[in-house]
Amino acid sequence: MTGTPEDLAEIRASVAEVLDGQADLRRTHEVMVGERGYDPLLHELLTAELGLLGLVVPEHLGGLGLDVPAATAVIEELGARLVPGALATSLTAILAARALGPSAEPLLARVVDEQLTLAVALAEDGAGWDLGQTATRATGAGDEWALTGTKTVVPGAEAARVVLVTARNEGGELGVYAVDRAADGVDVRTHMTLDQTRRLSTVRLREAAATRVDAPGGDGARVLLDHVRAMLALESAAAARACLDLTVDYLKVREQFGRPIGSFQALKHRCADLAVAVAGARATADHLVTTLRTGAATRSHDAALAKLVCADTLMTVAAEAIQLHGGIGFTFEHHAHLFFKRGKSAQLLAGSAAAVRAEVAALAGL
Amino acid sequence: MGAPVSDEQFRAEIRGWLREALTGPFAEAVGTGGEGREHEAHELRREWERHLGRAGWIGLSWPTEYGGRPATLAQQVIFHEEYARAGAPGRLGHMSEQLLGPTLLAFGTPEQKARFLPRITSGEDIWCQGYSEPGAGSDLAGVRTRAERRGDHYVITGQKVWTSLAHLADWCFVLCRTDPGSTRHAGLSYLLVPMNQPGVTVRPITQLTGTSEFNEVFFDEAVAAVEHRVGAEGEGWKVAMGTLGFERGVSTLGQQIGFRRRLDAVIARARSNGAWQEPALRDRLVDAYIGLEVMRHSAVRLLASAGEGLSGLEASISKLQWATWNRSLGELAVDVEGAGALLTGPGYELDDAQTHFLFSRANTIYGGSNEIQRNIIAERLLGLPR
The missing domain is CATH 1.10.540.10 (Acyl-CoA dehydrogenase/oxidase, N-terminal domain)
Structure with missing residues (x-):
């Protein structure tokens, strides 16, 4: 291969x-x-x-x-x-x-x-996803470190054996560390979540044994954040497409007033707008993949922008999916609400829209 | 023109040529023409077309026998990028080159190609498009302009509307009904009509901008030669739709360079007058930037996958995106300006922000309104029932 x-x-x-x-x-x-x-x-x-x-x-x-x-x-x-x-x-x-x-x-x-x-743990109470505010501490040197702090809204920790954690050493330098979930001093508490497709955990670390993953003097924490944003962008772009397909398929077969409701222009035009948004999200996500592949210097900018665009697109498509499905879209057994909830978690994780938009503006030099 | 050149050589060549031309005899033409400014500098821009033509920049990728020059899809994109970057004047020849030329290449007779194409590539002839009528806008098949065959010519009677550049054009490609009993798509023919004749009257339409770039064109027993019919009699719809299908997306990235320049100007203004400090305005400005980035990635993605250019569907997505985006930026431009944007120059003279605000209302109407684009996307891309 x-x-x-x-x-x-x-x-x-x-x-x-x-x-x-x-x-x-x-x-x-x-x-x-x-x-x-x-x-x-x-x-x-x-x-x-x-x-x-x-x-x-x-x-x-x-x-x-x-x-x-x-x-x-x-x-x-x-x-x-x-x-x-x-x-x-x-x-x-x-x-x-x-x-x-x-x-x-x-x-x-x-x-x-x-x-x-693996799971990825960046956010903290008070700091959110602002890396500069990271309070989790790393003490030690070389290959042996001990981490103390609390990470919140950690995706993947319920199922992962290792958690990648951002923490600050005694010199104040941010780094990326790997902690075994089963190690002493690691307490993972998994929550029930609004987006049931994505459990989130609180990870408490008390002198938990860790190894350092990034090289000192680099921007490892930023690399990790950018990749989490990339994950949310890629997932959202794909989910938005799937959700639109699901909705369009339904509009072709659901009949009211003696005809498929997908023949009504009021619904068609909304679907067309969603298709344009989905195409834009796809293109933005594809561009980000190219950036990650080539190691381009625009990584942080492209990841932030793609996360914003793709999460918003999923949210828009999923919200419309519920409405366009009508009553059935409001039921628990239908899939529309899963996309809707996933859209919200993609929007809220790895930085709020306001924070990420401000980052994009700064990174673009506007 | 000689052997194929690399993309880098091509870019260097067009960039160098534009720099020389636009600092020399055509320095005054920089920034003239284009959206909302089509009324500017006609004589100079007409001369500019001939200058472009003499240098071989019209008819990229067309056969050399008609004055074209070999150019890859990437090089055509590069031409439009460099053209926009240089602030070169709005093209008077864009309908000639982008719409009629490809139509003749696809459907024209050898004689039609030999007669008309070299005059397009030389920048001599300016063409306008006679499609829309008062009763045939979005529903183009409602065309009623009649053409009656009399021996070796047609006699044309009817009215066209929204005809850009009609007052400057030498020729018009006209969709008209040659079969008097026909309706809808059948019975239409595609005729090439000289504008300089007694039966043609052009009346400018004063737009909500106060300026005129569109016209009404009245045909009162105007004449077109039978040999200047493109395609068979009654096959005009197919030819006209072919023309619309020639939107190849090569100018999209160039257009976006112009958009970026406008956005940068609005942001610069917001920074200088304090509007940037208003969170609501700043959000809209950043969203405009993000929207433009999305369009850029979309264009790059489409071009990468489109060896033969864009399909009509992709063109619909692209049109809906940019028209809506540009209209929003027009609104933002005056909001950034604040109440000062309410004052015009004498004679309703508008500045860039005001022109953008007003003229961009046309973007979502011309070339297939947003509503028509949505129909196309819903029915042909998503397969929703008619």
């Missing part, structure tokens, strides 16, 4: 096939209300059997050595079906680790060796 467009299409298709069989929206519906909130068998299938965790890990570290788009394609396929759990956060953490260079290689080797799933 060399990473040609054909390989990429093949990976996407094989993942889509597995997900259609094991993790379609109906299954998401069941899983999200279960006790764990995710499907451990699916995690096992996609990691141990399909080898997803090694997809973009370099070959000399035991992975397949494919390029960024292989992982982002999988994130999109997961996003289109709102698959709960730590698969998307794992791929996101792996992509971030790749971007961090040699210092993250030991972690990537472990990921493949031990089939580690």
